[in-house]
Amino acid sequence: MSLRVNGARRDLDLDHRVTLLDALREHLDLTGSKKGCDHxxxxxxxxxxxxxRANSCLLLAVTLDGCGITTVEGLAAPDGALHPLQRAFVEHDAFQCGYCTPGQLCSAVGALREAAAGHPSHVTADAAQAGPAVLTAEEIRERLSGNLCRCGAYPAIVRAVADAGTDPAATGTAVEAAV
Structure with missing residues (x-):
């Protein structure tokens, strides 16, 4: 099977039961994505x-043959310049232990894309509105509610996402910029 991981084609010979998370961590040495609950x-x-955005622990790698996968390692630019969300997380001290941070970052990129495309969330004031969703703190919390932080850095995470959400580059990744 073949995956495009962070812009590079990666050919893999995997057992059909291997999850995307295990393929990334154990077969491609991309350990940014963390195994938390495995559920x-x-x-x-x-x-x-x-x-x-997707939970890689729930996806069988073989079902993704030919798909493009972006991990936290693929968010930064090839020259090492941080993605706007990564910069905002540092500036707002939006992590403590950092275990959840890779997932929070990838989820935030996806959430900002969804909001920019006008996809409503459960708390969107006017679900029928045309255009981008307004990123209130409540909106950001709802959109990121599937990402847990055991340290409780939520207020700083919300501030970081709100700050990065004003940067049009925050909805893209280095991989997409290179393509």
Missing amino acids: GQCGACTVLVDGR
Whole structure:
């Protein structure tokens, strides 16, 4: 099977029971995505699959043959410049232990894309509105509710996402910029 991981084609020979998370961590040495609960409940393993956020612990790798996968390692630019969300997380001290941070970052990229595309969330004031969703603190909390932080850095995470949400580059990744 073949995956495009962070912009590079990666050919893999995997057992059909291997999850995307295990393929990334154990076969490709991309350890940014974390194995938290291994049940899709914590969000530590969140990656982008063809631009949409997904819990990699719940996806069988073989079902993704030919898909584009972006991990936290693929968010920064090739020259090392941080993604706007990564910069905002540092500036707002939006992490403590950092275990959930890769999943929070990938989920935030996906959430900002969804909001920019006008996809409503459960708390969107006017679900029928045309255009981008307004990123209130409540909106950001709802959109990131699938990502848990055991340290409780939520207020700083919300501030970081709100700050990065004003940067049009925050909805893209280095991989997409290079393509």
